[in-house]
Amino acid sequence: MSCITIRNIFIFILTFNFCAALNAQNKSVxxxxxxxxxxxxxxxxxxxxxxxxxxxxxxxxxxxxxxxxxxxxxxxxxxxxxxxxxxxxxxxxxxxxxxxxxxxxxxxxxxxxxxxxxxxxxxxxxxxxxxxxxxxxxxxxxxxxxxxxxxxxxxxxxxxxxxxxxxxxxxxxxxxxxxxxxxxxxxxxxxxxxxxxxxxxxxxxxxxxxxxxxxxxxxxxxxxxxxxxxxxxxxxxxxxxxxxxxxxxxxxxxxxxxxxxxxxxxxxxxxxxxxxxxxxxxxxxxxxxxxxxxxxxxxxxxxxxxxxxxxxxxxxxxxxxxxxxxxxxxxxxxxxxxxxxxxxxxxxxxxxxxxxxxxxxxxxxxxxxxGTNPRQLYKTQNAMAWYSHVPGSKDLYVALFNLGDAQQNVSVDFSALGLKGKIAVRDLWAKQDLGVFDQQYQQKINTHGAALLRVSEKAR
Structure with a gap:
């Protein structure tokens, strides 16, 4: 094999590796x-x-x-x-x-x-x-x-x-x-x-x-x-x-x-x-x-x-x-x-x-x-809920919104999230555990306000 051919192959490999690295680099943003x-x-x-x-x-x-x-x-x-x-x-x-x-x-x-x-x-x-x-x-x-x-x-x-x-x-x-x-x-x-x-x-x-x-x-x-x-x-x-x-x-x-x-x-x-x-x-x-x-x-x-x-x-x-x-x-x-x-x-x-x-x-x-795969759970005239998944666990993030013009309770049914049994709820804005609940959680939310939660199934 001639030196010219080896050199061309070497240049091709370098170019290919550079382009592959660049493509991966751009995909990383x-x-x-x-x-x-x-x-x-x-x-x-x-x-x-x-x-x-x-x-x-x-x-x-x-x-x-x-x-x-x-x-x-x-x-x-x-x-x-x-x-x-x-x-x-x-x-x-x-x-x-x-x-x-x-x-x-x-x-x-x-x-x-x-x-x-x-x-x-x-x-x-x-x-x-x-x-x-x-x-x-x-x-x-x-x-x-x-x-x-x-x-x-x-x-x-x-x-x-x-x-x-x-x-x-x-x-x-x-x-x-x-x-x-x-x-x-x-x-x-x-x-x-x-x-x-x-x-x-x-x-x-x-x-x-x-x-x-x-x-x-x-x-x-x-x-x-x-x-x-x-x-x-x-x-x-x-x-x-x-x-x-x-x-x-x-x-x-x-x-x-x-x-x-x-x-x-x-x-x-x-x-x-x-x-x-x-x-x-x-x-x-x-x-x-x-x-x-x-x-x-x-x-x-x-x-x-x-x-x-x-x-x-x-x-x-x-x-x-x-x-x-x-x-x-x-x-x-x-x-x-x-x-x-x-x-x-x-x-x-x-x-x-x-x-x-x-x-x-x-x-x-x-x-x-x-959070992964955010989805709207429900929306009514006065309230709304969205959720997403916590990676590496069965936990969920849940956001509750008061869309109305007065303070009201906004709730989430755990069954709608696919959760069963005792559910632990944490308030992410307050960084506080709120307790363990059955079937649903509701919170009184101010006008145009929101709550952001992490909910977890307790071990049975």
């Missing part, structure tokens, strides 16, 4: 629902680097030991918000030459970069690499929000596409594909040569920065299957394990098999905010998606609306959550029993003791991270 913080609910499009660092510092000190790990910069980080602005305004075409005003921070390859007025450490073409390195130094992971497609200003500028010789941005854009609420981007025509190379180029850039999580907006309505597949391919080739989240909803339920295959989490609904009616609506969305979650793919109830919200928009005035204390417990209880990703939306340094208590109960968070 989001094996449990991701837990972290996102800047949108408290800062809209106007978050600045010092504020991201402050939230990361708070998480590292107070929350990391409970499993919280992602720090995510939400939308318009390439846009220079004017002083005092709450949200990035749509940019307009320059009447003289057709260029766009204001000009987003962008490199020569048509890839958006962080605006240095918001993120000073990005100066000199460093991008998010310094900020990601800081977040990583705290033992946390770093994420960003991106809009689907390619910047309109890149199309206007005919920016060359990295990795696609002779292809420019205007040759791969689908100018008829536009986000209805943000005029910065065009969709990509994934059938065009160079479209996949463009997505590869931006994911390679994000990998160089040290990004661990991308939230890609405007993929779900209409459902953009080709672009979803394009982002997944780009992630798979970039050499870094990156969680892929699609946003917002409502993701079509009939696309469940497709989205499970290509994304790690997907929004079931439009933006969720701190109103009780939104909680009731989320219960219905969750029922529609029941049974679709599992390691590597999670239906997403949206961010946790608890803490200091809307400091610079985007909805309402600056405030602590409008939820009552009982509604906050219902919020956290349902997101936990359902195994939704948990992304905190409030400004963490302004948390009070009541917020910290909600975010650091290890027994409650275990329901979210480890």
């Amino acid at each position: 989001a094996q449990t629902p991701p837990m972290g913080w996102n800047s949108y609910n408290c800062f809209g499009s106007a978050v600045h680097e010092n504020e991201v660092r402050a939230n990361a510092g708070y998480m590292a000190k107070n929350l990391k030991q409970y499993g919280w790990q992602y720090i995510v910069v939400d939308f318009l980080w390439s846009y220079d918000n004017p002083p005092g602005s709450n949200i990035g305004n749509p940019f307009q075409k320059n009447l003289e030459d057709g260029s766009f005003v204001p000009w987003l921070a962008m490199d020569k390859w048509g890839r958006l970069t962080p605006h240095v007025n918001k993120f000073p450490s990005a100066f000199g073409g460093k991008g998010f690499k310094p900020l990601a390195a800081y977040v990583h130094s705290l033992g946390l992971k770093f994420g960003i929000h991106v809009m689907r497609g390619i910047p309109r200003q890149a199309v206007w500028a005919k920016s060359p596409v990295l990795g696609a010789k002779g292809i420019t941005a205007d040759m791969i854009a689908d100018t008829s594909s536009k986000c209805p609420w943000m005029n910065h981007m065009y969709g990509l025509d994934m059938a065009k040569p160079g479209a996949q190379e463009y997505l590869n180029s931006i994911l390679n850039l994000y990998a160089q920065w040290g990004v661990d999580f991308i939230k890609v907006d405007d993929l779900s309505r209409p459902y953009s299957a080709a672009e979803i597949e394009g982002y997944k391919k780009a992630i798979d080739q970039c050499g870094r394990p990156i969680v892929f989240s699609t946003s917002p909803g409502a993701t079509p339920v009939n696309k469940a098999d497709h989205i499970k295959q290509h994304a790690n989490m997907w929004r079931m609904a439009d933006d969720f905010w701190d109103e009780w009616k939104a909680v009731l609506q989320m219960f219905d969305y969750a029922k529609e998606w029941e049974g679709t979650g599992g390691p590597g793919h999670w239906p997403d109830c949206d961010m946790i609306q608890i803490g200091k919200l809307s400091k610079r928009g985007p909805v309402g005035k600056e405030r602590y959550s409008r939820f009552t204390r009982d509604e906050e417990y219902t919020h956290m209880t349902f997101w936990s029993i359902y195994r939704s990703p948990l992304m905190l939306g409030g400004n963490l340094p302004e948390n009070r003791e009541q917020e910290l208590k909600l975010f650091t109960n290890s027994e409650v968070l275990a329901v979210n991270q480890h």
Whole structure:
């Protein structure tokens, strides 16, 4: 056998092993629902680097030991918000030459970069690499929000596409594909040569920065299957394990098999905010998606609306959550029993003791991270129950909800759970054993409140 043949075989084995390792690496992300913080609910499009660092510092000190790990910069980080602005305004075409005003921070390859007025450490073409390195130094992971497609200003500028010789941005854009609420981007025509190379180029850039999580907006309505597949391919080739989240909803339920295959989490609904009616609506969305979650793919109830919200928009005035204390417990209880990703939306340094208590109960968070096969047990006009299985045992997690407008008893029949005999009940929020019960358990629950339990058959 010649040296050339042996060398080729050796190269093939190395390449095969690398690809296999990379594939396994990418499949390893989001094996449990991701837990972290996102800047949108408290800062809209106007978050600045010092504020991201402050939230990361708070998480590292107070929350990391409970499993919280992602720090995510939400939308318009390439846009220079004017002083005092709450949200990035749509940019307009320059009447003289057709260029766009204001000009987003962008490199020569048509890839958006962080605006240095918001993120000073990005100066000199460093991008998010310094900020990601800081977040990583705290033992946390770093994420960003991106809009689907390619910047309109890149199309206007005919920016060359990295990795696609002779292809420019205007040759791969689908100018008829536009986000209805943000005029910065065009969709990509994934059938065009160079479209996949463009997505590869931006994911390679994000990998160089040290990004661990991308939230890609405007993929779900209409459902953009080709672009979803394009982002997944780009992630798979970039050499870094990156969680892929699609946003917002409502993701079509009939696309469940497709989205499970290509994304790690997907929004079931439009933006969720701190109103009780939104909680009731989320219960219905969750029922529609029941049974679709599992390691590597999670239906997403949206961010946790608890803490200091809307400091610079985007909805309402600056405030602590409008939820009552009982509604906050219902919020956290349902997101936990359902195994939704948990992304905190409030400004963490302004948390009070009541917020910290909600975010650091290890027994409650275990329901979210480890409970399996969550299912709705029953729902009436005034009450609801969900349950999931405790891995490695016959125990069950049970969540009881008072949906009515007055305090009432909410119950669970043990036979409906397949349990027999004497049943031990533990209150996970209180971390207290409540006793042993026959046939059923009931608890008086405040208006719009909830209970989260662990129930166990006693040895007979």
